[in-house]
Amino acid sequence: MNRLHPRRTLALLLGPGVVFLLFFFAAPLLFVLIESLRVPDTGVTLSRYGEVITDDQFAAVYLRTLRIALIVTPLAVLLSYPSAYLLSRLPHGRKSILMSLVILPLMTSPVARTYAWIVMLGRQGIVNKTIQALGIASEPVRMMYTEGAIIVGLLQLFLPIMVLTLVSAMENVPEEVEEAALSLGSSRFDAFFRVIVPLSFEGLIMGVTLVFTGCITAYVTPAILGGSRVLTLSTLMRQEALVLMNWEAATVIAVIMVVTTLILYNGLRLFRPREA
Amino acid sequence: MAYVELQSVTAGYVAHDPVLRDFSLRVERGELLSLLGPSGCGKTTTLRTIAGFLLAQEGRVVVNGRDYTRLPPNKRNIGIVFQTYALFPHLSVFDNVAYGLRRRRVSRQEISTRVAGALELVSLTGLEERLPAHLSGGQRQRVALARAIVIEPDLLLLDEPLSNLDAKLRDEMRGELARLQKQLGITMIYVTHDQVEALSLSSRIVVMNQGVIEQSDTPQAIFERPATPFVAHFMGFDNALSGTCREILGDRAVVEVSGHRFECRALPGGKELSAGEAVRLLFRPVDVRFVGADGADRLNTLPVRMEFSNYQGTSTLCGLVSGDQRLTAVVDGAVPPADGDLHVQIEPGAILLDTVTYESVGGKDG
């Protein structure tokens, strides 16, 4: 088949896309990376990184961003595993309907989705009204512009990703394998942990990677639910770039963000089971 | 009470349209029972109901005197060999076989002895550390078998276990299964759609069709004396000649086919038959014999014309026409010359009588 397509044809098919991305994706990123290392008169240096990293505010924001990701990811795993298990075992028609509902938060405009949480979590919102009616609190509790609000918003955004990844992993576990475990004496609960979980582990790692890195780079959710009071890496970067017009700092934060996600990406890959 | 009993069981996948309705089955201890039938006949539903993957909507499932009807599958102590083997892909051969023993909290030492024993039984010693992906089809089949028998189940269920193997391996495994059954004396229920498999393995065969038992008997009886047209068809009675019943002589019937006189056994199960009734003669292609022209006035013969013959090595398949009726014959070796008058003869004992009315009520083989 390769012989039917000479190299020239391959180049012709790939060329336009490659050139486009080189120009309008790779080059700008490379440019920013170089700029972050270049200081006029001193040449190439890491001094800018030193300045940003030693800044107290940056350190606090960086840790907060990691903390949020560390809370959202396990919550997403806990809620997704049983949900994905049930969804993967449904007949095709019903599964399709439910899956198209699951992906709704992913497909809806992030502004509209996050705005819904303002209505939910505001002083007059449904959550405050409910806890006051139940007598849990007498005064409205401030929930907007907190880490908790960001966590809730990100969880809604990333649960679908975790569910989707796990459902497709579990669809590859034949029902008979589970039945074999039952026939050999496992309870359903036991079979779930001994058979379903190990066999969907690769999907789990995939989902964890997507959700964790997603939490670190998400912008709209922390921007609306955290505001300028509770900054994360991305909202901090936006503030430096567009409000304070400190492009040097923004550039450094951008590079740190990319490096962090790349480390996570490759670090989590080590947990992937080796090909049998 | 039999060792395994299904008593008036109703079961299926959708509540309003069960596959089995008021279905009863008895299996004696030590039996190797085959459930034989085409896909959709209810054999797998029966198996899944016994295994506990399907709950009977009505009726009872009893094994070894214990009521299993509501018991979850993991409490049943039934070994299952799945059609796809359903090995645990993430576990080694050893861990696959040890799985059921660990669930039963068997001591480490005993596990290693019993797993070793089971693997020896299926000739897999030495492959303990392999993952299923690194085994051949036949080896996977053996692991599945070892995994199911190592728990010393009260009952072993096999769901078309040989259907994913090639022809040669299938013969080999069949022999092995028979040996194991004899050696271990486990009660087995074996689901298959392959009559050769059922005939060669079973102590008893239950032929099923559309959720109903058509016949339950020894392999020999099923093969030689099918009780219904469905079983006959399934057992290779591919020829059907239409005729008219002329008289009944005790357990024999005389039938006229296109002016030729045929004698055969009367209807099975002592069913009534009267002279003048339209009937069909069912017989296997291998039971058709060519006789010389001088045999024309012998008993049970029919003049035929050869339409085609297909040489198949050890035998030859002949397409024959007699008047407006067609039949096929499978003969050993040479075929008589195609020109001139040909006559075929079918022994009375090889013919099965089928009333046309009976067929339209009971036969569902269409």
Place this chain on the structure above:
Amino acid sequence: MRRPLLPAVILALVFLFLIGPFLVIVVSSFSGTASMSFPPEGFSGRWYAKVFGIEMFRTTFMVSLKAGLAATVTALVLGIPVAYVITRHTFRGKGVVELFFASPAIVPGLVIGFALLRFFVYLSGLPVITGLYLGHTAILFPYTVRVVSASLRNFDPAVEEAAVSLGSTRLHGFFAVVFPNIRSGIAAAFILAFITSFNNVPISLFLTGPGVATLPIQMLIYMEYYFDPTISALSSIIIVLTVVIVQAAERLLGITRYM
């Protein structure tokens, strides 16, 4: 066999959590007053009237629509040949090519937007809308390439070879035999890519300028100044449209398979 209860309860809660906020926002958009309390006081449709009355929403909607369509079509036209090569050929460096076309989805959008902003400043004179179009196109490649690849993988290459053996050129074979059979994959890619562009904030945040904004950016700007159910109404419209599109796409194309 009985289904266990606990997973079912968790699944129900997950659905409540995922879908509930959308229902709340739709209800609150019919509020009779400007306060954002829930349940809303009174009932009116005036916030919807207000949405359509605000000119900036109309113009930015058109910007989002045009930029989204242009970017989607470009990313499809350039992405389909890439998907074809990736699924039908083995060559050295194929893994690198695949990673390259997936990377705009891996690098944080905010970083891409910022890098493009700094880059385009050097290409001064580039109209804002052009920068927006180029940036959106770049981030849509991963979607078009991945989805079209998935549907090409499900289409037997032998069919195409049959066409060539019967006298088609490779190019004609593609349009006569392959294309009609991957149409639903291409449609799914189109919908996913367009929605991605239409919803995008991180790229647009940096690539919009005075007078040129996309609808999500305009909504964020509005929210900084006003706090009334107007955004609820606009969000409700967007949510309902999304539900309709996603349901139709799932029914007709099985879009969740491609995600």
